[in-house]
Amino acid sequence: MDRLTTMxxxxxxxxxxxxxxxxxELSISRTLVSRHIADLELHLGLKLLNRTTRSVTPTEAGLRYTELCERVLGEIRHGEEELSAIKNQVEGEISILCPIWIGSFGISVAAAEFCALNPKISIKLHFEEPSANPHEFLALGYDVSIQPNTMRDSSIVAKKIGKIDHILTASPAYLERHGAPESVAALSEQVCLAKMNDTSWSFANGERHALRVPSLFSSNSVFALREASIAGLGIAMLPKGIIQDTLEKGALVEVLPDFPIAPRPLYIAFPPGGDAPRKTRALISFFADWFKTRKFPT
Structure with missing residues (x-):
């Protein structure tokens, strides 16, 4: 039997x-109570209770075992109360894993504001290129992960907190050599630089362009795609937030401005289950509200 239950x-x-x-008091049968006591005495090899028709009293061993049970069960109860308090307080450390380029979209500002509003919170915000495995952040010990892709993984839960606007770009030199496409269909005649695992580009009007696999140049980094596009290798779909200066300087120009790319969602991923610590739930809620009310170069 379960030792804590019998204790x-x-x-x-x-x-x-x-x-x-x-x-x-325990809402169980008297027979089951007797079985619990018998199980303990068998396990310990000691008589714990003196039983008469009128009373039940602990033996000397029973008195010592009573002290042990009170100490063990008391420590467990105290520990659980402390854990419950942690769950219900907005305090402690929250570790966040975020792709490097998404740092341009206000994540750093949002995390800093949340930290300022919650003085008992400490934030550990780590940037690195995203893994192909969306749940890897859990194995690495992070509480949450900022992710730009739709996830179908039962080991994580994802909440949409915002969106990222993209545009198609190419260098003037590339367009001079290949000509500027005038429709989505015309992209099939162009060199398209694809992000790894992207199979198509979706447009706001519902059109889709299937990407050629393998691409002339592909990367898991939008910064690498930006540099390849600047070098004249082809047309790239890039987040607006990382190319503002490049567009203003003329190193890249927008392609198909009359056919906007469908906005891509921004998610925050966290472990499944309804018992996430309050600090984590508070951060998720704050990020969702923050991105609704702030205008960043997305």
Whole structure:
């Protein structure tokens, strides 16, 4: 039998000096109470209770075991109360994993504001190129992960907190050599630089362009795609937030401005289950509200 359960039953019997009263308080049968006590005595090889028709009293061994049970169960109860308090308080450390380029979209500002509003919170915000495995952040010990892709993984839960606007770009030199496409269909005649695992580009009007695989140049980094596009290798789909200066300087120009790319969602991923610590739930809620009310170069 479960040792903690039988210990709790033993304490009830000692405190009430009665099997029936202990059974009623525990909402179990008197027979089961007797079985719990018998299991303990068999396990310990000691007689714990003196039983008469009128009373139940602990033996010398039973008195010592009573102290042990009170100490063990008390420590467990105290520990659980402390854990419950942690769950219900906005305090402690929150570790966030975020792709490097998404740092341009206000994540750093949002995390800093959340930290300022919650002085008992400490934030550990780590940037690195995203993994192909969306749940890897859990194995690495992070509480949440900022992710730009739709996820179908039962080991994580994802909440949409915002969107990222993209545009198609190419260098003037590339367009001079290949000509500027005038429709989505015309992209099939162009060199398209693809992000790894992207199979198509979706447009706001519902059109889709299937990407050629393998691409002339592909990367998991939008910064690498930006540099390849600047070098004249082809047309790239890039987040607006990382190319503002490049567009203003003329190193890249927008392609198909009359056919906007469908906005891509921005997610925050976290472990499944309804018992996420309050600090994590508070951060997720804050990020969702923050991106609704702020205008960043997305």
């Amino acid at each position: 709790a039953t033993f304490l009830k019997v000692v405190r009430h000096a009665n099997f029936t009263t202990a059974a009623e």
